[in-house]
Amino acid sequence: MSDIVLKTENLTKHYGGVHALQEANFELRKGEHVAIMGDNGAGKSTFVRQITGVEQRTDGKIWFDGKEVNFAGPIEAREAGIETVFQNLALADDLDVPSNLFLGREKVLFNLGPFSILDRKAMRKATEAALVRTAVKIPNLSSTIRHMSGGQRQCVAIARTATFASKLIIMDEPTAALGVQETAQVENIIRTLKENGEPLILVSHNMRQVFDLVDRIVVFRRGRIVANLRKQDTDGNDIVAYITGAKTGQAELQAA
Amino acid sequence: MRPTEEEDVSQTSHGIGGLSYDAKKRPWPAEFNVFLALVILVAAFELVGRVFLGDSFLFNTRENVSGLFNEQRLQIIILQVSIVGIIAIGVTQVIICGGIDLSSGSIVGATAMIAMSFAQVATVNGNPNPKAMFIDYGWTDLPVIVPLLVAIGCGLVAGLINGLLIAYTRIPPFIATLGMMVTARGIAKWWSKGQPISFPTDSFAAIGRGLMPVVIFISLALLFQLILTYTKYGKHCYAIGSNEDAARMSGIKIANHKVLVYAIAGILASIAAVVLSSKNLTAQAGMGVMYELDAIAMAVIGGVSLSGGRGSIIGTVIGSLIFGVIISGFTFLRLDAYYQEMVKGVIIVGAVVLDQWRQRRRAIGA
Numbered sequence: 001m002s003d004i005v006l007k008t009e010n011l012t013k014h015y016g017g018v019h020a021l022q023e024a025n026f027e028l029r030k031g032e033h034v035a036i037m038g039d040n041g042a043g044k045s046t047f048v049r050q051i052t053g054v055e056q057r058t059d060g061k062i063w064f065d066g067k068e069v070n071f072a073g074p075i076e077a078r079e080a081g082i083e084t085v086f087q088n089l090a091l092a093d094d095l096d097v098p099s100n101l102f103l104g105r106e107k108v109l110f111n112l113g114p115f116s117i118l119d120r121k122a123m124r125k126a127t128e129a130a131l132v133r134t135a136v137k138i139p140n141l142s143s144t145i146r147h148m149s150g151g152q153r154q155c156v157a158i159a160r161t162a163t164f165a166s167k168l169i170i171m172d173e174p175t176a177a178l179g180v181q182e183t184a185q186v187e188n189i190i191r192t193l194k195e196n197g198e199p200l201i202l203v204s205h206n207m208r209q210v211f212d213l214v215d216r217i218v219v220f221r222r223g224r225i226v227a228n229l230r231k232q233d234t235d236g237n238d239i240v241a242y243i244t245g246a247k248t249g250q251a252e253l254q255a256a
Numbered sequence: 257m258r259p260t261e262e263e264d265v266s267q268t269s270h271g272i273g274g275l276s277y278d279a280k281k282r283p284w285p286a287e288f289n290v291f292l293a294l295v296i297l298v299a300a301f302e303l304v305g306r307v308f309l310g311d312s313f314l315f316n317t318r319e320n321v322s323g324l325f326n327e328q329r330l331q332i333i334i335l336q337v338s339i340v341g342i343i344a345i346g347v348t349q350v351i352i353c354g355g356i357d358l359s360s361g362s363i364v365g366a367t368a369m370i371a372m373s374f375a376q377v378a379t380v381n382g383n384p385n386p387k388a389m390f391i392d393y394g395w396t397d398l399p400v401i402v403p404l405l406v407a408i409g410c411g412l413v414a415g416l417i418n419g420l421l422i423a424y425t426r427i428p429p430f431i432a433t434l435g436m437m438v439t440a441r442g443i444a445k446w447w448s449k450g451q452p453i454s455f456p457t458d459s460f461a462a463i464g465r466g467l468m469p470v471v472i473f474i475s476l477a478l479l480f481q482l483i484l485t486y487t488k489y490g491k492h493c494y495a496i497g498s499n500e501d502a503a504r505m506s507g508i509k510i511a512n513h514k515v516l517v518y519a520i521a522g523i524l525a526s527i528a529a530v531v532l533s534s535k536n537l538t539a540q541a542g543m544g545v546m547y548e549l550d551a552i553a554m555a556v557i558g559g560v561s562l563s564g565g566r567g568s569i570i571g572t573v574i575g576s577l578i579f580g581v582i583i584s585g586f587t588f589l590r591l592d593a594y595y596q597e598m599v600k601g602v603i604i605v606g607a608v609v610l611d612q613w614r615q616r617r618r619a620i621g622a
Contacts, residue, residue: 075507090505092498094565095491103495104506106488114489114516 003030004063005168005199006051011060013046020046022223023060028168031197033190035210038220039243044203047220048170051201052084053077065167081167085157085174093146097138098127100145101160130163135192137185151182158189162198169193170201175209187213207236219243286559286614287571293557294578301585313588329588331467333580337554338473339532341576344551345480346524348572351555352484353517354497354564355422355429359436360525360551363414364544365444367529371407372453372539374398375460387454400459407526414440415522419515433518437548445541454538464535472531474573476524481569493517497564553604554579561611578603 006028013021021043028034036044049055051062053071062069064080071077074084091100098120107119107126127141136155138148145153154174161169171190175183190213193200204210210217211231219227219242227234227242241247301313311317316326343360350357373389378396380386388396414436421432447453462468484490492513495503504510528547533539558575560567582603586596 074505078507086505090499090502092495092502092565094494094498099491099495103491103503104508106491108488112487114487114492114513115483116488117486118488118491120486 004028005030005032005065006201007063008051009061009063011047011050011062012058013043013050013055014058019223021050021057024220024225026218026225028199028201031194031199032216033194033200033202033214034216034218035214036201036203036218036220037205037207037210037239037243042220042243043223044220045172046223048084048172048201048203051077052082052170083161083164083166083169085154085161085169085171091145091153091157094144096144097141097156098123100156101127101130101163103160105164126163127159130159133192133196134159134162134189136189149182151178151185154178154182154186155189158186162189162193166198168199168201170203172203173205174202175204175206183209207239210239211236221245286566287568287574290557290559290571290574290578294574294581297578297581297585301581301588305588309589311588313585329584331470333577333584334470334473335467336583337576337580338469339528339535340547340550340579341473341554341573342469342476342528342531343525343547344554344572344576345476345569346521347548347551348555348558348560348567348569349480349484349490349493350429350517350521351552351560351562352497352564352567353493353514354500355514355517356552356562357418357433357518357521358430358548359414359418359433359440360521360528361544361547361549362437362440362444363411363522363525364529364532364547365541366414366440366447367407367410367526368533368539368543369444369447369453369541370410371403371526371530372456372460372533373448374406375400375403375456376453377455377457380455385455387452389448389453397457400457400463403456403460404530407530408523411522411524411526411529412519413522414525415519416515418522419518422518423511423514441541441545444543448541450541452538452540456534456537461534461537464531464533469531469535472527476527477569477573484569489513489516494565497566499565550579553600553607556604556611557607559611561615562608563615 004027006026008024008026011021011024011026012019024043024047026047036047038044046055050057053073053076064082069080071080078084092103095103102123106116107122108116109119110117124141130136131138134155136159138152138155145156148156158171158174174190175186178186187209190200190202194213200214202210202214215231217227217229217231217234217239218225219229219239221243222245226248227239229238238247298314302315305311305313312326313329314325316323321328343364347357347360374395375398376388376390376396377385378388378391385391385396390396418429418433418436421427421435422429425432463472484493492503492508495506495508496510496513500510529544532543554575555567555572556562556575557578558567558571558573560571560575579600582599583596586593586599
């Protein structure tokens with residue numbers, strides 16, 4: 001139990017009559033990178049939203065970092081150590097990189113309530129360190145996000161999640177809107193996170209990317225987890241079979 | 257693969273992904289463009305003056321006065337914008353935060369009336385002050401701190417109401433502050449049943465005497481430039497105006513922040529009211545009409561984006577100077593005041609068009 005970072009038991013979410021997620025049992029161990037795959041509407045994003053507190057689950061239990069948790073909102077989840085790279089990035093376009101990294105948790109020189117003086121040097125230093133740690137290359141830290149490419153923005157968003165000694169990072173299709181080189185850059189960051197032993201849940205449609213990056217693949221279909229396979233025990237065709245429903249997976253799961 | 261701690265970030269080629277930074281593409285700070293506009297405007301008036309009037313706009317041409325510049329004109333330029341400029345400081349931070357404040361002119365009116373009634377003398381030329389509101393209660397010749405605190409209280413209450421309405425009922429700032437604009441003007445007229453309130457104490461009159469409005473304007477501008485740049489409050493203003501959802505997801509308490517922003521704007525409007533009524537030695541219910549629009553115009557001309565997230569107090573100060581130069585320049589060219597307003601309108605719209613254009617150009621990555 002001690003090396004399990006995240007565990008869900010019978011996690012279920014109904015939207016009215018729609019059973020978006022049913023009895024999902026999921027485990028993530030320390031330092032492990034897991035991919036969540038599945039067709040559109042298979043329940044991937046629903047699953048992520050229950051874990052990050054964006055939505056409230058219908059039924060089931062979640063343990064995080066050894067404790068049972070009930071997050072009232074995404075901010076609570078973040079404070080507990082779950083950092084999420086949202087699809088819409090959640091960056092402030094008109095602020096520079098350090099300001100975005102430290103948005104809402106600024107380092108302060110003198111505490112004067114809302115008028116606290118910012119420790120800009122320390123934030124800049126910490127930003128540089130974070131970028132080195134995640135191997136993100138941003139040419140000019142004082143440039144605003146507005147002036148950056150999609151890839152650079154995504155890198156800033158990822159660097160932000162990695163800056164704050166988080167216990168779990170969740171990325172929801174981080175490369176969906178990126179070009180080839182930008183995708184490569186984001187993948188490099190994910191590899192660096194792996195080297196640093198930071199656990200990660202990666203939601204992705206990209207089969208090559210998933211096989212390149214993660215240790216384990218979990219397939220969702222029609223709101224249920226239909227496969228939970230170590231990378232070396234499977235291949236692309238097998239995964240596609242699970243995603244499309246050619247293989248049901250119930251027998252394998254029970255056998256395992 | 258991973259760079260070591262010793263390596264400088266800028267030296268690492270890791271994961272560069274073909275993204276490079278071109279220093280030449282870095283845009284100028286918006287304030288620089290605004291300053292350039294100011295210089296061009298002054299040069300234009302100088303040129304037109306030399307050619308058509310044989311007189312200089314900027315430089316001293318009189319024999320009996322020493323000095324390189326026409327100091328009198330420069331003083332007038334900054335003096336006439338400094339009171340609206342104080343309001344514009346508050347409006348700037350509201351706009352940066354993604355809002356708008358239409359109530360500041362009316363807050364000036366109401367605050368001037370209420371504060372002045374606590375700043376009156378008992379006797380004028382040996383006779384009882386005919387305008388004294390509270391002479392029956394003996395509330396005359398009060399220390400200057402009383403009307404000052406009353407004024408700041410008025411601005412604070414008005415700003416708090418604005419902020420609470422916007423933050424908690426989620427009505428658009430335009431509507432909330434429009435309501436305050438009408439209400440506060442009503443209060444200004446009701447307070448003395450439309451009568452002007454005059455004869456302030458000498459210490460109250462000293463607040464707006466001579467170049468004091470300029471000193472107050474510049475000090476407040478400096479203070480708020482520092483606040484917006486170096487404090488959490490300032491950072492959160494830009495963040496909320498830039499992407500409110502992102503700010504919320506980052507744990508910033510949006511509602512509290514907005515209340516504070518509008519409260520500060522209200523207080524700044526009330527300070528402008530004190531300076532104005534002190535300078536004029538009287539308060540009238542019609543004081544500050546249209547000031548809110550002038551203040552917004554100064555901010556917009558100064559490069560503050562109406563869509564929020566961008567701009568600075570320095571920009572607004574330069575914007576206010578452009579305002580002053582236009583008014584003064586038209587007087588210098590002996591053109592009717594009517595033209596001033598027409599041109600002011602064109603400049604405001606032009607500044608917004610320019611801002612939109614700049615934004616679109618950036619969006620397509622030009």
